[in-house]
């Protein structure tokens with residue numbers, strides 16, 4: 001028996017055949033934007049190729065958007081799909097024992113739970129710091145999918161009342177201050193002052209983004225360290241609020257900003273505890289389920 005997983009992103013669809021939670025075969029396709037029929041046709045043909053006649057235990061799909069309790073896509077704007085009963089449609093297209101449709105942040109947390117930093121953890125928080133801020137909660141050793149089955153959106157908890165407008169339509173969400181996009185915005189502002197390493201690298205042709213801010217901060221540049229300090233102040237406030245709500249054993253940081261590695265984690269380990277009600281918090285760790293996390297988290 002095989003599991004077949006799909007990780008649908010804004011530009012590519014990663015597909016894989018898995019045996020006992022390990023990817024044994026992989027393929028990548030361009031994402032058919034705004035075309036649900038083409039998306040389903042792609043899943044059908046790729047699943048057929050990947051299983052090569054072997055029976056399928058679980059067919060799992062990770063989508064970058066909100067997913068209903070019955071596995072339908074509510075809204076996945078960056079693949080141009082909304083109100084699509086994906087799980088029901090797949091049942092008629094691919095023969096499998098189980099069908100799973102999951103939000104991408106939730107899939108990342110499930111992958112960490114099975115093969116990464118949340119293994120064996122009963123209460124955990126995962127934040128994925130990318131273009132936006134994805135987040136998931138592990139309660140009683142399982143992914144918490146919300147009281148009404150709509151999932152959880154920690155990235156859209158409010159951090160700054162009346163603050164920057166968020167993609168979700170509200171203002172001052174955690175996402176507006178803690179995403180890689182937020183770090184990029186701070187780096188751009190620093191660059192405009194016309195001094196410091198970010199400015200110099202930019203003058204040499206480097207793109208000003210979160211990665212450059214991290215690179216310059218790691219090199220010890222003072223302007224970049226100030227940028228990173230402002231960013232980690234906001235992130236630490238956000239994490240401390242979640243600590244006060246669920247008191248997690250482990251807090252896992254994933255996504256592009258987690259590329260800063262131990263440099264970021266050490267700052268958070270210093271800044272978060274004094275901001276919590278308790279004066280201390282659980283372990284802060286980096287995501288480590290690897291590049292196949294989206295596929296693993298789709299089928300587990």
Ligand SMILES: [Zn+2]
Pocket residue numbers: 155156166167168169170173175
């Ligand atoms: Zn928001």
